[in-house]
Amino acid sequence: PGAPAPAGGSAEPPKKIPRGVVLGPDGKPCRSCTSFASWAAQTKGTIKGDTARAKAVTQSPQNECPPDVEVLGRSTWTLLHSIAATYPEMPSQGQKSDLLSFVGLFSKLYPCWVCAEDFQGYLRRDAPKVGSRDEFGKWLCGAHNDVNRKLGKPEFDCSKWEERWRTGWKD
């Protein structure tokens, strides 16, 4: 789990690449598309295959390493859901237009290219809903659940998105 699912058939199947390592469009291993454990396996000797230690290293503030696919994803979801949480209940036309532009550009610039391609596919199937905070929060929750399903993670109850990301949990 954690390794990106292959994107819509656009990449050649990698040869002699350790399991879980995803190649970038340039044919080189894509760090932000790959979990730290898989990355460590392909650079064996740097970190000797100990997943627990690898995770500790990647999460430790003293070792500020470039993010793997999971650290990048977790941080990005935090940003996206926080944008939803602070989006107005009644946005102006300008705010709606800004949010639509942001989501479209984000989907092109996201550093994990396989993730980005799949996210662009999601946008084509289910266009962002930006009419209000709750509308966007629920749409984003659905988009996040689409990735959760792909990765075999549990789905989040979208009726609770605001408790998770804005108000805090009810007692």
Ligand code: FAD
């Ligand atoms: P995350 O999925 O990062 O979630 C963080 C927190 O958000 C959770 O702890 C939970 O409290 C909350 N949460 C969970 N689901 C929801 C929801 N539906 N709505 C609201 N809150 C929720 N990784 C890959 O390996 N392959 C991919 O193709 C891939 N695509 C991605 C596409 C995008 C646009 C993004 C932003 C990330 C993608 N990721 C992908 C990363 C992946 O989604 C996770 O971020 C990563 O696996 C770490 O997962 P996590 O279990 O820490 O929780």
